[in-house]
Amino acid sequence: MNLGISALRYVEEVKNGSFTIEEFISKTVEQIKKHDGKLHAYLSFDDHVIEQARNLDRKIANKEKIGSCFGMPISIKDNICVKGGKTTCASKMLENFVAPYDATVVLKLKSEDVIIIGKTNLDEFAMGISTEFSAYGTSHNPWNTDYVPGGSSGGSAVSVSAFECIASLGSDTGGSVRNPASFCSVVGFKPTYGLISRYGLISYANSIEQIGPLTRTVEDTAFFLNIISGFDPNDDTTIDNKNEDYLSNIDAGVEGKKIGIIKEMVGQGTDKEVVSATNNAIKKFEELGAKIEEISLDMIDYSVASYYTITSTEAGSNLARYDNLRYGYDFPLEGYEFNSYISKARKNFGPEVTRRMILGGFVPSAGYAGKYFLKALKVKKKLTDEINEAFKKIDFLIAPTVPVLPFKIGEKIDDPVALFLLDFNTVIANLTGKPAISVPFEISNGLPIGIQLIANSMQDKPLLQAAYALQNTVKLPEVPI
Amino acid sequence: MTKIGLEIHCQLTNLESKLFCSCKANYRGFEPNANICPVCIGLPGSLPRLNKKAVEKATMIAMSLNCNTPDKLAFFRKNYFYPDLPKNFQITQLNVYGEHSIGQNGTILVDDKEIRIRRIQLEEDPGRLIYEGISEKTQITLVDYNRAGTPLVEIVTEPDFENERQVRLFLNILSDLLDNLDVSNPSLEGAMRADGNISIEGGNKVEIKNVNSFHDLEKALHFEITRQESLISRDIPIEQETRHWDDKRKITVSARIKEGEEDYRYFLEGDIPWITIDSQTLNKLKADMPESISSKKERYITKQIPAQVAEVLSSDKFCSDLFELAHNESNAIVIANLITTDLMGLVDTDEKREKSKLTHQHLTDLANSIETKEITRTSAKTALQECVATGLPVSEIISTLDLGHISDESELNKIIDEIFIQEPNTVEQTKTNPETINYLIGKVMEKTKGKADPTLTLNIINKKLS
Numbered sequence: 001m002n003l004g005i006s007a008l009r010y011v012e013e014v015k016n017g018s019f020t021i022e023e024f025i026s027k028t029v030e031q032i033k034k035h036d037g038k039l040h041a042y043l044s045f046d047d048h049v050i051e052q053a054r055n056l057d058r059k060i061a062n063k064e065k066i067g068s069c070f071g072m073p074i075s076i077k078d079n080i081c082v083k084g085g086k087t088t089c090a091s092k093m094l095e096n097f098v099a100p101y102d103a104t105v106v107l108k109l110k111s112e113d114v115i116i117i118g119k120t121n122l123d124e125f126a127m128g129i130s131t132e133f134s135a136y137g138t139s140h141n142p143w144n145t146d147y148v149p150g151g152s153s154g155g156s157a158v159s160v161s162a163f164e165c166i167a168s169l170g171s172d173t174g175g176s177v178r179n180p181a182s183f184c185s186v187v188g189f190k191p192t193y194g195l196i197s198r199y200g201l202i203s204y205a206n207s208i209e210q211i212g213p214l215t216r217t218v219e220d221t222a223f224f225l226n227i228i229s230g231f232d233p234n235d236d237t238t239i240d241n242k243n244e245d246y247l248s249n250i251d252a253g254v255e256g257k258k259i260g261i262i263k264e265m266v267g268q269g270t271d272k273e274v275v276s277a278t279n280n281a282i283k284k285f286e287e288l289g290a291k292i293e294e295i296s297l298d299m300i301d302y303s304v305a306s307y308y309t310i311t312s313t314e315a316g317s318n319l320a321r322y323d324n325l326r327y328g329y330d331f332p333l334e335g336y337e338f339n340s341y342i343s344k345a346r347k348n349f350g351p352e353v354t355r356r357m358i359l360g361g362f363v364p365s366a367g368y369a370g371k372y373f374l375k376a377l378k379v380k381k382k383l384t385d386e387i388n389e390a391f392k393k394i395d396f397l398i399a400p401t402v403p404v405l406p407f408k409i410g411e412k413i414d415d416p417v418a419l420f421l422l423d424f425n426t427v428i429a430n431l432t433g434k435p436a437i438s439v440p441f442e443i444s445n446g447l448p449i450g451i452q453l454i455a456n457s458m459q460d461k462p463l464l465q466a467a468y469a470l471q472n473t474v475k476l477p478e479v480p481i
Numbered sequence: 482m483t484k485i486g487l488e489i490h491c492q493l494t495n496l497e498s499k500l501f502c503s504c505k506a507n508y509r510g511f512e513p514n515a516n517i518c519p520v521c522i523g524l525p526g527s528l529p530r531l532n533k534k535a536v537e538k539a540t541m542i543a544m545s546l547n548c549n550t551p552d553k554l555a556f557f558r559k560n561y562f563y564p565d566l567p568k569n570f571q572i573t574q575l576n577v578y579g580e581h582s583i584g585q586n587g588t589i590l591v592d593d594k595e596i597r598i599r600r601i602q603l604e605e606d607p608g609r610l611i612y613e614g615i616s617e618k619t620q621i622t623l624v625d626y627n628r629a630g631t632p633l634v635e636i637v638t639e640p641d642f643e644n645e646r647q648v649r650l651f652l653n654i655l656s657d658l659l660d661n662l663d664v665s666n667p668s669l670e671g672a673m674r675a676d677g678n679i680s681i682e683g684g685n686k687v688e689i690k691n692v693n694s695f696h697d698l699e700k701a702l703h704f705e706i707t708r709q710e711s712l713i714s715r716d717i718p719i720e721q722e723t724r725h726w727d728d729k730r731k732i733t734v735s736a737r738i739k740e741g742e743e744d745y746r747y748f749l750e751g752d753i754p755w756i757t758i759d760s761q762t763l764n765k766l767k768a769d770m771p772e773s774i775s776s777k778k779e780r781y782i783t784k785q786i787p788a789q790v791a792e793v794l795s796s797d798k799f800c801s802d803l804f805e806l807a808h809n810e811s812n813a814i815v816i817a818n819l820i821t822t823d824l825m826g827l828v829d830t831d832e833k834r835e836k837s838k839l840t841h842q843h844l845t846d847l848a849n850s851i852e853t854k855e856i857t858r859t860s861a862k863t864a865l866q867e868c869v870a871t872g873l874p875v876s877e878i879i880s881t882l883d884l885g886h887i888s889d890e891s892e893l894n895k896i897i898d899e900i901f902i903q904e905p906n907t908v909e910q911t912k913t914n915p916e917t918i919n920y921l922i923g924k925v926m927e928k929t930k931g932k933a934d935p936t937l938t939l940n941i942i943n944k945k946l947s
Contacts, residue, residue: 081526101519202525207751236530317560320569321523342562366744
């Protein structure tokens, strides 16, 4: 039995009777026992997965109807609520928070009979790109355990990459699905803003973030998107996608499509291996019949500054509720006036969250909002106008997902600005609400490189078709674990 | 010149659910923290979902106050820490980045003076803090989130009031208006709260907060005017400040913290998309709006109902609703009188109105009985009391209580003869003072328990005297 199969293949094999769900789940649990001590993809586990698998096997034996996921083992980033278990956001502030409800995406997956193996590690409250800011220890990249797996959905990427589940759900505020997908050589997708319900996703920067799948193949991403996308009465920002089928015609190809290469994303500050991989990807697209042209976006130099100003402002507000009154960690109230209590209680936020909360208290404050926050919103608006203009002429944008190769654990942790700048290629899709995907493309000296494609709003399906075409041009080695 | 401006908070108590979730909008009567859900207590991962009905009802209020209603509405976050605020921010509205609140620039006539409405906004009510313990040292604070998320409409006026009398009149008009729109029950505790700001000639603006009822606001304003006038008269400057109303001592006291320095870091609430109110929606809302109090009043006057009665009747939704169903062209005046002179006294509280078993049919039947002279106007009052208490049909009440009219001439003759014998002095006096006849009629009514036909009685008495 191969644990590294795709979701679609898994469904086929269970249907064919190649193995039982229990066999697959047991073997997955063994794999986790063997490797997760080192990799630390997971923060918590569901203790009843074998029972769930047996129940589903019984249903199959009795010829009862079961959901389209056939008990497939998946993992969920620990900032998405799963009823009854802990949802910590990898923070001490939510150490003991047990969500009394399922996120909409979790409900939808459960109704298709997935088995949720456990909750995965992340940078605290999804702020970071390496999982080094998790309050519960960093995750390790299965391709080389001295290296970071990327982030913030690092645990999710590791769990998929190291065969500790078949697929995972992460969240992407500025690249948090695509970045670790690129670093761990899996597919990572951020949909059009509003395509997937955020109900049950613990907000960090709610106006730009989305839940997205991390999978082994582009087809698997389409398969999960079919399940979790669409209007949700619990999230007023969701879009009715009329039950679009993202899997049908996935092999439509890219012949005649126009692909724009963003000049600024293959220039200074990009590793030479990454530039070379990008050029190879462009060549592959040309061979497939696509037309390539270079484009430039004036506002792009301000995008990271705008991104951090907006996300910090929203984070300062979204995280204000963690005052330790209704949930949190053990901390006595006695003897404090409310405001001094708040500042004391909030000492349990980690360094990156603290940094952004302080920033978030400053940039939108009276006297400074005009200089920072309102300007950041202007950049966002102009960038959106520019990219909309570009999409009148082209179908997709191409760029490396991350400008650099995975880096060593501890290498950049003391340089927050350097870490911020690594978001340069990914934040643009969040600021403009566009769908974007990272496709595994090369392994350079044992370290993965992903290629990012961006499409116009609601062009998620053509985007997946292009990503599928690119994926099929490469054959990558197996993860060395 | 004294200038007073108001900030009124009014809960939309008649809505089914809260502003952003499906918990009850009317939280009263629940055990503490029993009317809550992940959304209204701001649990991690929960998102607000806007109650469209609240937007519609608030827009109706704005239209009733002659406000401009923008075609695009937005919500903002007001960030501050307070234990009764589950998310540590309040979802509210703001006009700083363009006019996107429910309504602005309205006017309302109060005693022939035009009061300008600056802005109307829709927001969520916080929870409630309950303090227990005797001294400040032993005091504990309990938080009840049942109220958190209740739809709240804030109405801000320009400083157009000159005295507390105008304020009271305005608040009465406003609370009748909200009741008439069927959006709120202003008599529920805490459903309507008002803060005021006030300045007098030569002084700075003082804000008064923490006022829990309209009645207290009037007292607080009165206290403030007196306080400020006495300071001015002694050449002591009036500082710009916020003062709290001390309910126990009935005075205002300076708030210790300067609230003007608070920075709320307002920004757009991304979880609630912009709301477009197109002209079609607006027209539909206009069409759905209940008839206004002034329009009702005018209509009643055309039915020959005296202006004062029409005013009283139209301002009271409970009574005007009854009137609408009970009256026809011929009995309108009788029914209006029955309601305003008799019924209103019988049902002068919400509780009594709820308990009342009176239906509009009772009023129609009573008016008929009066017109056909089956009962007298005085008996009608007795019957009305019975209707309210028992809800039995009017015919049954008349026969059980023996309220039938005495219009039998021989029977009345007999009664009047008896009274003439008992009251020889009065009979004598009528010769010099005709007014005394009323006393004799009164005696007849007393004896017949109000059932005697008044016209017939007078005729008989006059005949006997002449």
